Amino acid sequence: MMDVARLAGVSHQTVSRVLNEHKNVSEQTRLKVRAAIAELGYRPDRAARALVTGTSQVIGVVTQNSSLYGPASMLTAFEEAAQATGFAVNVGSVRSLDERSISDAVERHLDQRVAGLVVIAPVASAGPALANLHADVPLVTIDGDPERSSTLVTVDQVAGARAATRHLLAAGHQTVWHISGPSDWFDSAGRVRGWEAALQEAGVEIPPLLTGDWSAGSGYRNGQLLARLPDVTAVFTANDHIALGLLRALNEHGRRVPADVSIVGFDDVPEAAYFSPPLTTVRPDFAAVATATLELLMTQIESGTSRIGTRRTIAPMLVDRDSVAPPRAGATH
Amino acid sequence: MMDVARLAGVSHQTVSRVLNEHKNVSEQTRLKVRAAIAELGYRPDRAARALVTGTSQVIGVVTQNSSLYGPASMLTAFEEAAQATGFAVNVGSVRSLDERSISDAVERHLDQRVAGLVVIAPVASAGPALANLHADVPLVTIDGDPERSSTLVTVDQVAGARAATRHLLAAGHQTVWHISGPSDWFDSAGRVRGWEAALQEAGVEIPPLLTGDWSAGSGYRNGQLLARLPDVTAVFTANDHIALGLLRALNEHGRRVPADVSIVGFDDVPEAAYFSPPLTTVRPDFAAVATATLELLMTQIESGTSRIGTRRTIAPMLVDRDSVAPPRAGATH
DNA sequence: TCCGGCAATGTTAACGATCACAACGGAGCT
C-alpha cells in the first residue's frame, strides 16, 4: 500500500480512501491512485482490514452435508448471490442437525469473524443452538423455527402443500393420502399442515399420515403399503424422491400412474420431468430464497443492527405434468 | 491475549506459544495459561494471525454452481474432510466453466489469501486459467486435465466405463451403445474411451456414439432414437440421470428394461436404486476423492512447496441391480 | 570456580490496513 502511495505521490491514507470509495477525494488523485494500483497489481490485504475493522467480508453458511436437493440448491444459489456483492462464502456443514453439531459449526464461523451468518436450520433441534448465541452477529435463518428465529426466510410449505392437494382434489379424487418427510423438520410439518388444511376445507376425510425421510427408499417402503390399499387413488409426497420410490412400488404391484393412482411431488428436481410418467410437482423458488436471505443479511450487516425480526416467505409454484388424472369411474366406494 | 497473559501471570508471547503448541513451555505454565484461556473464554483472532503469518486457515474451492451430483458430492465430502483438520472452506462457484470465469473465481480466492486451492475443473477450458496462475499457491485439481495439471485427483473414468461395458457384454449382448456426457468434459471423454476400449478388447463392433449433456432430458432425446433401433439391446449411459431419461423414452416406445434393453448408468445417485427397474450403475467413491485431495493439499501446504506433480486415481465400483439381463434369444441379427 | 549451553520466558518490532484527528488552503461572508 505504501508503494502505491509513493508511486501515486500521495499518502497511504489517501490510497485507503480511494479503495473504500470515500467521497472526499478529488477526481484527479483518484485516477492517479487507481493507475498506481493497476500498475503495481496491488490488492488490499483482507486480513489486515479485518484486523482493524473487526469484521470480514465473509459470510458463513451452516448447512447439513447430506446432498438433499433443497439445501444444496439453496447453498449454491446463495453463494452466487453473495458473490455479486463481493462477499465470500464460508461453508460449515454439519453431519447431523442436532444442537451440539450446529453450535460447533456456528462457533467455528464465529472464530473466523464472519460478517454474518446464514443457518439452514430445518429442524427443531436447531432452535436452542441459535437461541444460546450470545454474540451479536447478523443472522438469518432459512427454513427455521417460526416460533423462535427472529429473522427468517422460508418457502411457504403450507401454501405449496395446499396447492398440491387441491390439484388432486380438483381432478376428482375422493381424498388424498400423504407421505411426509421426517417429523422433526419444519418443512415436513408445514407440508403436512397444508395437506390437512386443504382436505379440511374440502370437507373430506383425512387419511392416516405416512411418514418418510425424504429418501426414495422411504417412498418405496410406504408405497408397498399404499399399493395394497385399493382405496388409494391420489398421493401427495413430501418430495420428488419419495415420489420416485412410490412410483416404483406401485409399478411393482401393477398399479398404473396416473390411471390408477395420481401423484404430486415437491421440489421439482431436474429429473422430475423424466420420471415415468413425468411428475406433477411443486417448485419452490430457491433463487428467490437466496436473494431474500442475502438482502436481509446485508441490511443487518450495513445497519450494524443484528436480529431484526423480519420474516420473508417465498411462495412455491405448482408444475403440472402427467402424473395426475381423474380417478377411474367407480374405482372406489 | 494480553488479558489472558495478565491473568496467567506470564507474557503474551508465552500465551502465543501455548496456543501454537511450542515445545519449550513448561508443563506448569502451560496449564496456567490454558486455565486463563478457558476462564476468559478467549479465542485467538484469525485475522491478526493471518496478517502476520501471511497465510490463513482457509482453503478455497472452485466449482460450478450447477447442482450436478458429482461435483456437489465432492464439495460436501471435501468440506467435511477439511473441517477435521481445522481448515475452513471457502466456496467460489462459477456459472460456466470457461477460462475467464475460472480465473475470476481463482482471483477472488487469492484475494482472500487462502492457504490452498482446490479446483474442480472437469473441462478443457479450465486448463489455461490454471496454467496462467502466477502465484505459488498450493493447488490440487479434481477431474482436471491429465495433460496439464501437475497435482491431480481423479476418478478412474476409463476403468469404470470399461467395467460397465464388460458387464453388459458378459450378459451376452452383441455390442453396447453409449450416450456420453458433454464432449468437452474429461469425465465424459474418459468414459467414452473406457467404453471403446472394452468393445475393442471384445473384438466387437463399435456403434456410433450418441452425445448428451448429463441431463435426463438429453437421455430422453437420445432415447427417442435408440428406441427405434431394434438392434439396440444394451446401453451404457454416462450418468444415472441420462439413464433415467432413456428409461422413459424406452418406456414410451414399449421397449422393456431389462427384458428388451439392458442399461448401466454411472454415479450411483441415491435414487438409482429406486428407478424402475433399479439401475445397475458405477459408483465413484467421492469421499475417497475428497480425502486424497485434502491429503495432497495438506502436504503442499505443510511443506511450503507448491505444485508437486502427483497424481491420484480413485477406482470406481460396479453396483449390480436389475437393469441388466441377457438379450432375448434371437432378438437381433 | 568459571563458563558454555540450553530451556524457559520476556521485550520489541513488525504485518497492512483503518480511524481519529490535525493541517492546509480556498471560498464566501461580514
Added chain:
DNA sequence: AGCTCCGTTGTGATCGTTAACATTGCCGGA
C-alpha cells in the same frame, strides 16, 4: 482584512498476533 467553514490531504496510533532477538537461571563439564 479577518473569520469561519468545508473539502482535501497527511500524520500518528491502533487492531491482535507471531518472529526475532534478548534475558534469565540452572546444569554440567573443564
